[in-house]
Amino acid sequence: MSLPTLLAVDWGTSSLRGALLNTTGAVLDMREFPRGILTVLPGEFENVFNTCFSDWMQTPGLLCLMSGMAGSRQGWQEAPYCACPAGFAELGQHAVWLQAKRIALVPGLSCLNAGPLHIPDVMRGEEVQIFGALHLAQRDSATLVLPGTHSKWVQVEHGRVTHFKTYMTGEVYALLSQHSLLSKTLDVTGAFDRATFLQGIDQSQQSGSVLHHLFAVRTLGLFNRMPASAMTSYLSGLLMGEELRTQIHAVQNGQVILVGNENLTMRYALALSHLNIDSQCLGAQATWAGLFALAATLTEIP
Amino acid sequence: MSLPTLLAVDWGTSSLRGALLNTTGAVLDMREFPRGILTVLPGEFENVFNTCFSDWMQTPGLLCLMSGMAGSRQGWQEAPYCACPAGFAELGQHAVWLQAKRIALVPGLSCLNAGPLHIPDVMRGEEVQIFGALHLAQRDSATLVLPGTHSKWVQVEHGRVTHFKTYMTGEVYALLSQHSLLSKTLDVTGAFDRATFLQGIDQSQQSGSVLHHLFAVRTLGLFNRMPASAMTSYLSGLLMGEELRTQIHAVQNGQVILVGNENLTMRYALALSHLNIDSQCLGAQATWAGLFALAATLTEIP
Numbered sequence A, B: 001m002s003l004p005t006l007l008a009v010d011w012g013t014s015s016l017r018g019a020l021l022n023t024t025g026a027v028l029d030m031r032e033f034p035r036g037i038l039t040v041l042p043g044e045f046e047n048v049f050n051t052c053f054s055d056w057m058q059t060p061g062l063l064c065l066m067s068g069m070a071g072s073r074q075g076w077q078e079a080p081y082c083a084c085p086a087g088f089a090e091l092g093q094h095a096v097w098l099q100a101k102r103i104a105l106v107p108g109l110s111c112l113n114a115g116p117l118h119i120p121d122v123m124r125g126e127e128v129q130i131f132g133a134l135h136l137a138q139r140d141s142a143t144l145v146l147p148g149t150h151s152k153w154v155q156v157e158h159g160r161v162t163h164f165k166t167y168m169t170g171e172v173y174a175l176l177s178q179h180s181l182l183s184k185t186l187d188v189t190g191a192f193d194r195a196t197f198l199q200g201i202d203q204s205q206q207s208g209s210v211l212h213h214l215f216a217v218r219t220l221g222l223f224n225r226m227p228a229s230a231m232t233s234y235l236s237g238l239l240m241g242e243e244l245r246t247q248i249h250a251v252q253n254g255q256v257i258l259v260g261n262e263n264l265t266m267r268y269a270l271a272l273s274h275l276n277i278d279s280q281c282l283g284a285q286a287t288w289a290g291l292f293a294l295a296a297t298l299t300e301i302p
Helices: A045-057 A088-093 A126-135 A169-179 A194-205 A216-222 A228-250 A262-274 A287-300 B043-055 B088-093 B126-137 B170-180 B194-204 B215-220 B226-250 B264-272 B285-298
Strands: A005-009 A016-022 A027-033 A063-068 A096-098 A101-103 A109-110 A120-123 A142-146 A152-157 A160-167 A257-261 A280-282 B004-011 B016-022 B027-034 B063-068 B096-098 B103-105 B108-110 B119-123 B143-148 B151-157 B160-165 B255-259 B278-282
Touching: A005 A045, A005 A152, A016 A045, A016 A287, A027 A045, A063 A287, A088 A126, A088 A287, A088 B027, A096 A262, A109 A160, A120 A160, A120 B215, A126 A142, A126 A152, A126 A257, A126 A280, A126 A287, A152 A228, A160 A228, A169 A228, A169 B170, A194 A228, A194 A262, A216 A228, A216 B119, A228 A262, A262 A280, A280 B143, A287 B103, B004 B043, B004 B285, B016 B285, B027 B043, B063 B285, B088 B126, B088 B285, B108 B160, B119 B160, B126 B143, B126 B151, B126 B255, B126 B278, B126 B285, B160 B226, B194 B226, B194 B264, B194 B278, B215 B226, B226 B264, B264 B278
Parallel strands: A005 A063, A063 A101, A142 A257, A257 A280, B004 B063, B063 B103, B143 B255, B255 B278
Antiparallel strands: A005 A016, A016 A027, A096 A101, A109 A120, A142 A152, A152 A160, B004 B016, B016 B027, B096 B103, B108 B119, B143 B151, B151 B160
16 A cells, blocks of 8 residues: 555745655655745746656646645635635635646635734645644644744634634744844854743743833843843744733643744743643644645545 | 033934034034944044034033933943933933043933843933923923834933833834835835724734734735735834833823924824823924033033
C-alpha cells in the first residue's frame, strides 16, 4: 500500500511546497520551490505547477489537493472564503476544481467579529493545518494557535471552526526590530533569553497599552537596566503577551494546540506554561495530515 | 521694552529652531534650520550654534535657553534627566550651563512606572512645552497630551509633572502605513475622513487587542466594506483610540490640554469630544512661552 495517491500542495505567498502521500497518508517524497504566488505572473500558475510537479501528476488516479494563497484573488483561481462555522464538509463543498477534477483548490475561511461593525476576519492555508492538527491530536474540539507573521487564535467545536482572530504580531515585531527607533537599541543577534522573555510576558499582562509598553525597549537600554542582547527577547515577550492577555480567558480545557515552526511554538509554549496553560506543539506535518484527511472526505462526495 | 532678552532654542532630532524674545516674552524674530542633532558631528555643536545664532548672541546680557535633544547623550552636552515630580525649580537646578553661563541646556524629565519592573519613561523637549502650555492656559494642574512620533500623556499637579507615559503611536502608524502588508490596501493620499476615523476610535474602545484590530484594515478592504481612501483615517482612529482607551480614566476635571501641530491636535480633540472629554489646543507658541517662563525663574536663582 505504498502507491502514491495524493499530491498535497501548500502554495503560499513566498514558497511552493508539495508532498507525495500514499494511501495511508505517509509522506513518500517532498519538494520545495521558491515560487510563492508573489513570483508568479497572472496566467502562469498552471505552467509553474507543471514545471514543478508534472512527473508526479503522471501517476494514474493521483489527486492533487492544494491549500494556501493559490486560491486567493491573486492566485491561480479564486476559491472564495467559506464562512464559519465550517468543517471538512463545508471546505469540500466549496473546493474549486481544475484540470478535469484532478486538482482541487481548498478555500480559506472567513468569520465575522462580534463588535458593532461585524468586522470580517480571514485565513487561507491555516484551515488545513487546523484540521490536520486536530486529526494528529485526535481531538474534535480545541483552542489552536498558529503563530507567524499574522497569528491566528482559533476555536474549534465538534470538528468545525466556530471563530478565529488574527493578530499582526509577527509583522509588528519585524517592523519594530528592523525599521523603528527601537531597532537602534536592539541587538538582533542576541540569543533567546528565557528570563527576559518572561519579563515581557508579565509586563504585557499589566493594565495599559502595548503602544506604551514597547517604549520600555528604549528606556531600559537608556538606563542600562537591560543588555541590548536581551532586548529582542523582551520585545518578543511583550508582543506575544499582548495576544495572551486578550485570549487566555477563551482557552478551552486549559490546553492549546500550537501549530507552526518550532522556534515560535516553543516560545508560545513557554509563555502559556508561565500563565498555567498546557500546550501541545505540532509542525509542518499538520499541513500534510490536513490535506490527506480532507482528500479522504472529498472522494466520498458524489 | 522691546529689547531682546532671551534666545529660546529648541534643538531637536531633525531640526534646529530659535526665537528672539523681548522682556515681555513677545517673539521678535524666528529662525529654523535643517540642522537637527542627527546632522551634527560630535564636537561640532558649538560651531553649528554659532553659525546659526552668533549675530543674535552679540546682544549684551542676552541669555540663551535651549531645550530638546541638544541635552541628550548624543547632543552638545548631556543634561541628565530630572526625576519626577519636577517643576520649574527642579528644571532650573539641573540646567547645564555653557559659554560662561550665557547658554543653559534644559534637562529632560524621567519617571518610573508603577508596575513590578519600575520601568523608566523619559521626555526631552516636551517638558518646556508642558510648562509653556500651562502658563498660556493659566493652569497649574492638568492632564496634557503631546501627540507625535512618541505621544506623551502627562499629569501635572500644582505646577509639577507628577507622572507621564509615552506611546509609540505615531511611529507605529508610520511603520504600518509605509512598510506593512496594510500599506498595500491604504491610499495614503486620501483626505481625512471624520466618520471613518471615529469608527476606528469606537472599535479600539472594544475589548481585544490593537494587534488584532489592525488586521481589519486589510479585511474591510478585501470585502469592499471600506474605500481605500478612508483606510488611513480608520488606522489613525484605531491607534489614537488605543491611547484613549487606557488614559481617559486618568483625565483631570474632564479636560485635556493638547500641544502640538494642528493636524494632530485637531484629531485628538475630535476623538476626545466623541468620548465626552473637553480639550484645548496649543501649538508651537508653547515652546517659546515655556522657555521664557523658565528663564524668568532661572535669573532669580542666586
